[in-house]
Amino acid sequence: MKTRIHKLQDIHKQIELLNITHQREAWRALMAEQTIIPDLNQIKILHYSNSTMQSQNLQRTESKEERKWKCTPRKKTLIGNVEKILCLDSSEEDNKVGLIDWSCNGLISFGNQNGISICNRDGIELGMCKEKNAKVVKWSNDGSKLAICTSLRIILYDLEKEKSIWNISSKCLRALPHSNHCICWSFDDRYIVIGCEEAISVYETDTGKLIESIWTIRYMDCISSLNFSPNYKYLVSTDGEQNFGIFTWPDIKFCYYIELSDKIRAVAWHPQMSNTLCIGSGRSLMLWNVNKKTIIDHKSVKSYDFRVENLVWNKLSGELVVHWTYREGNKRYSIVPVLASFDRIVDALPLKHQTHISFLKFNGTHEELITCDNEVFSIWNFFGEKSQYGRQVPLYNSTRQKQGVLNRNPIR
Structure with missing residues (x-):
């Protein structure tokens, strides 16, 4: 499969010039609206004939060609200083990212030497599952249960009952x-x-009870990540190397797999375009159409020292948050810009230079973003102190019918 790879501009430089870029765009929009400079927001296409030369004006937009996904990007930087910092005794293991999750109700689960602790956003412990050999944890969509995998067993912990309701070998x-x-x-x-x-x-x-099991060894060597599409029609899997596979749900029928040139480290589905998948591979970002099996866009960072670590899409704005790490000497550092398109950075987390992030996720309303740096958990207001999207309302509520999709979405 051949595709033309475009180079992203220098990420550090774009972030440094964010305020200037936003000011220029605001002035341009104002002048275009007031028609201070004629044809400012237009592109002229010349048509030649034997007798006359005419011009046709086409409206200049940033939408379809430059922006490959649905998005309503911010017009100024909104992310300020971190809203809240929690110091929690999390796991010291290498796979600690799998032992952290944030529920739709704002509860943090994390592994430590005593088991799996459950805390609220103020750092107050609300429960403990005393399973010391956990590999990965994951909250249910309604935030009431926590699934835990150990080396040989699967445990389901009920938050309300404060105990495991089943524990089976696999x-x-x-x-x-x-x-x-x-x-x-x-x-x-x-x-x-x-x-x-x-x-x-x-x-x-x-x-x-085990309902079904499909052995994937003939398609992929192993399974290291699983993610449902927003419409729950597809299940994408990665194998920790260069392959990703697409399965249908609920029949778990294998569709196809693709082998890339670099190791896949992150995937994310667009929240409203259920056939659109973003893949972070090496220092590159790829936008993939699952239905057509085609690449929509493919961009790469200039520096070979950069590496994609995590991807998450905001359901309210359609902006893509990309966690990159880059190398300086023998150390790696983190940088987290907010993208309106692969060519346009509109905001960034104001991280300290030495910050190393192992976890990145939105809360239930997608107005807050949580990051983890060793034992320090930071909560950020993604849209600033006063969100343009109003009061926070949980996406999932145990007192009503479970939704599984966003009820309100201003993405156009």
Whole structure:
């Protein structure tokens, strides 16, 4: 598969010039609106003929060609200083990113030497699952249950009952030091989908009964991540190397897999374009159309020292948050810009130079962003102190019917 790779501008330089860039765009929009400079917002296309030379004016827009996904980007920088900092005793293991999750109700689960702790956004511990060999944890969509994978077992912890409601062994899990495990929940929380070394398995939430298991060794060497599309029609998997595979849901039928040139480190589905998938591979970003099996856009950072670590799309604005790391000497540092398109950075987290991020996720309303740097958890207001999207309302509420999709979305 051949595609033309475009180079992203220098990320550091774009972030430094954010305020100036926003001011220029605001002045340009104002002058175009007031027609201070004729034809400022127009492109002239010349048409030649034997007798006359005419010009046709076309409205200048940034939408379809420059912006490859639905997005209503901010017109100024909104992310200020961190709103809240929590110092929690999290795991010291290398795979600590799998042992952290943030529920739709604002609860943080994280692994430490005593098991899996559950705290609120003020750092107050609300519960503890005393499972010391956990590999990965994942909150249900309604935030009431926590699925936990160990080397050989799967546990379902009920937050309200403050205990595990089932604990089963799994043949697909392996007690290997660096074995891969991943978890995702179905639309209505009826099923838990587990990915491991060689299989994708589906368990019934109420009973822990194994519903189906598909061995993936003939498609991919192992499964290191699983993510549902917003319409829950597709399931994308990665194998920790250069391959990603597409499965249909709920039948878990294998569709196809693609091998890239660099290791895949992150994937994210667009919240409203269910067939659009962003893939972070090496120092590159790829926009992929799952239905057509085609690349929509492909951009790469200039510097070879850059590496994509995490991707997350905001459901309210359609802006893409990209976590890159870059090398200086023998150390790697983090930089987290907000993208309106692959060519346009509109904001960034004001991180300290030495910050190293191992976790990045939005809260239930997508107005707050949480990051983790070792044992320090930081909560950021993504749209500034006074959000343009109004009062925060949880996407999922146990007192009403579970939704699984965003009820309100101003993305146009």
